[in-house]
Amino acid sequence: MSQPRGPLSQLRRGHEELVLGLLRKHGPLSRGELGKRCGLSRTTLYDILAELVATGAVVTATSQEAPRGRGRPAETLTLNPDAGQAIGIDFARRALHVAAVNLAHEVVGSASEPHDAGLPWKERVELAVRLVGSLTGTRTGAGALRLGALDAIGVGVVGVVGSQHAGDEEAAPHPVQVLLRERFGVPVLLDNNTRLAALGESIWGAAAGGQDVLYLRLSHGVGGGLVVGGSLHRGAYGLSGEFGHITVEPGGARCDCGGTGCLETVASIRAVLDAFRAAGGRAADVAELVKAVRAGDRTALTLLDGVGARIGEVLAALCNAIGPSVIVIGGELAETGPALVEPIERALHDHVMPVSRHRVSLRRATLGEVAGALGGIALVLHESPLLSRYPAGPDLAEDPIPDKESR
Numbered sequence: 001m002s003q004p005r006g007p008l009s010q011l012r013r014g015h016e017e018l019v020l021g022l023l024r025k026h027g028p029l030s031r032g033e034l035g036k037r038c039g040l041s042r043t044t045l046y047d048i049l050a051e052l053v054a055t056g057a058v059v060t061a062t063s064q065e066a067p068r069g070r071g072r073p074a075e076t077l078t079l080n081p082d083a084g085q086a087i088g089i090d091f092a093r094r095a096l097h098v099a100a101v102n103l104a105h106e107v108v109g110s111a112s113e114p115h116d117a118g119l120p121w122k123e124r125v126e127l128a129v130r131l132v133g134s135l136t137g138t139r140t141g142a143g144a145l146r147l148g149a150l151d152a153i154g155v156g157v158v159g160v161v162g163s164q165h166a167g168d169e170e171a172a173p174h175p176v177q178v179l180l181r182e183r184f185g186v187p188v189l190l191d192n193n194t195r196l197a198a199l200g201e202s203i204w205g206a207a208a209g210g211q212d213v214l215y216l217r218l219s220h221g222v223g224g225g226l227v228v229g230g231s232l233h234r235g236a237y238g239l240s241g242e243f244g245h246i247t248v249e250p251g252g253a254r255c256d257c258g259g260t261g262c263l264e265t266v267a268s269i270r271a272v273l274d275a276f277r278a279a280g281g282r283a284a285d286v287a288e289l290v291k292a293v294r295a296g297d298r299t300a301l302t303l304l305d306g307v308g309a310r311i312g313e314v315l316a317a318l319c320n321a322i323g324p325s326v327i328v329i330g331g332e333l334a335e336t337g338p339a340l341v342e343p344i345e346r347a348l349h350d351h352v353m354p355v356s357r358h359r360v361s362l363r364r365a366t367l368g369e370v371a372g373a374l375g376g377i378a379l380v381l382h383e384s385p386l387l388s389r390y391p392a393g394p395d396l397a398e399d400p401i402p403d404k405e406s407r
Contacts, residue, residue, distance in 0.1 A: 015040060015048050020057065020079065028061035028076040049077065056080055087135075088376030089128050090156040090193045090369075091176060093117050093220040096124060098131040099373035101381075109135045110370045117220075125179040152186050154376025156193025158221060161238045189379050191234075195241050196375025197330060197367070198225020199232050203384050204374060205367040207326045214324040215365075216243055216315065218333035218340075222264040226322065231389040243318065244268070248310045266310050269332060276303055286332045293339045304339045311340075312347025319352045319360055330365030 015038075022037050023029060029037070035045050052058040061078040080102075090097040094117050099110040111131040115124065155176060177188040198215035207213040213227035222244030226233040233240050244264035245257045252261030253271075265271055269286060276283055276292075281299045283289040292300040315327055327348075333340060345362050352360065367374060378384055 012048070015044065016052060019045070019048055019052065023058065023077065023079050028078040030074040030076050032074065034077070053077070086152065086154065086377045086380040087132060088154045088156075088196075088370075088373035088378075088380070089132075089180075090196070090372030090376065091124055091128075091158070092156075092193060092369075092372070093158055095369070096127050096131065097370045097373045098128060098135065099370045099377060100132070100135045101377050107374075110373065111135060112369055121175045122179060125176060125183065128180070129183055152189060152380045153180055153184060154189045154191075154196070154373075154379040155180065156191060156196040156372040156376050158193060160242075161190055161192045189376070191376075191379060192223070192225075192238065192241065193372040193375075194221075194223035195225040195232070195234070196373075196379065197365075197371035198227065198241065198328075198375070199378050199384075199386060200367050200371040200373075200375035201328050201330065201365055202227045202232075202386055203378055205371065206328045206363040206365050210324075210326040212322070212324045213326045213328065214315070214318060214322060215241075215328045215330065216311070217365075218267055218269075218311070218329065218331035220269050222262075222267050222331075226324075227386055228322065230385055232386045234390065243314065246314050246317075248314060263310065263314055267307050267333070272303065272307060272333060275307075276300060279303060286335060290335050290337075293336050301339055304336055305343045308340045308343025309347045312344040312349075313351050315344065316348050316351030319348070319356055323356070325360065327360060327362045328365050329362065330367075330371060334364055 018038050018040070019034060022034060026033075026037070031046065031049065034049070035042060038045060040048070049058065053060075057080060058077050059080040061076040086101050088099045095112060095114045097110070097112045100108045102108050111134050113127060113131060115127060119127075157174060157176060161174075174190055177190055180188045194215075194217045197217055198213065201207050201215055202210055202213050207215070207227070210227060211230040214224065215226070216222070216224040224241045224243040226240055235241070244267075245255065245259060245262045247259065247261045248263050248266055249261035253265040254260050255262040255265050257264075273283055273285070273289065276289060276299065279299050279302075281289075281292060281297065281303075283292055283300075289300060293304065318324075319327070329341060329344065341362070341364065348360070348362060349357055365371060378387070379390075382390075
């Protein structure tokens with residue numbers, strides 16, 4: 001059944017998140033200790049705890065030792081690490097990545113599988129269901145995922161994702177939202193997968209703790225994400241982070257966006273591999289390009305030096321406009337390492353404002369291919385300060401599955 005979303009429901013959810021946050025930060029606590037730390041009235045706290053225990057989010061821990069003569073030990077409560085809560089799915093162009101966390105916000109597991117770029121949405125969702133199923137049987141120190149305890153699924157997709165909370169009349173439910181909602185029966189929150197990767201890296205990865213972060217992903221497409229003033233920036237109609245469509249070669253190659261000479265026509269996987277082969281190199285994929293780089297192939301090194309310079313120039317312009325303290329480079333092409341990163345850094349140094357040259361930190365992404373899926377989980381949990389100005393949705397505009405009570 002759909003949950004109410006009025007002010008009282010939001011207030012109650014806030015109280016629940018406060019209690020869960022205290023247990024996550026401090027470990028097992030007695031009801032009295034929770035009361036001192038949370039500031040809620042005894043009645044409200046006990047009501048919240050009763051609900052959390054009933055849903056399995058909180059369980060009784062081992063009783064604390066009490067001094068002799070002081071009566072029975074105080075019962076302590078702790079997060080239940082075996083109760084599943086959130087799944088994140090990244091529907092990339094040619095692969096699918098899934099990650100899951102439990103109610104303690106510990107990563108239960110992750111899984112990935114490549115697929116053809118033209119695979120229909122229905123088959124992609126079936127693949128996602130299978131990968132999620134593989135996680136339900138995965139047991140780690142963090143426990144195993146239980147599908148019955150899912151609250152929501154956070155999903156990243158390629159391309160522009162408009163806000164259904166900003167009056168965007170064209171923001172109809174995405175096919176993947178409808179299909180996943182039918183399979184799992186929970187809300188499906190959607191955003192651009194690269195922006196979600198930026199969120200993931202800013203919470204758990206290379207930019208953790210950063211208040212102003214610029215993330216650039218060099219993959220089959222080129223895109224990014226921004227954290228501005230400690231909040232994920234979506235922009236009007238969800239159009240933030242389209243760095244791949246900044247012109248670097250006026251009158252250059254035609255881009256899929258309809259423009260010409262975009263950064264994506266120079267720095268995407270296809271563009272780089274095509275240029276390498278045109279120059280006489282041999283590489284069917286990024287892995288073979290990486291091998292060529294490590295073998296000292298001059299063609300590969302020269303090509304990446306030029307690509308890196310273009311990327312660095314774009315990043316310098318963005319830095320001058322936005323002023324980030326951290327730049328994170330992710331995506332498969334980042335696996336070429338210093339051959340690409342060093343020319344990026346040189347060009348960034350040469351073109352950024354002098355006052356910023358020693359204040360901007362350029363870093364490699366650390367979360368790998370599941371960054372977008374982890375960002376989807378963050379979207380579901382909605383507890384990071386980075387999401388303080390992010391819409392509470394976007395969920396399905398209309399629930400495609402009627403409540404059983406209303407049938």
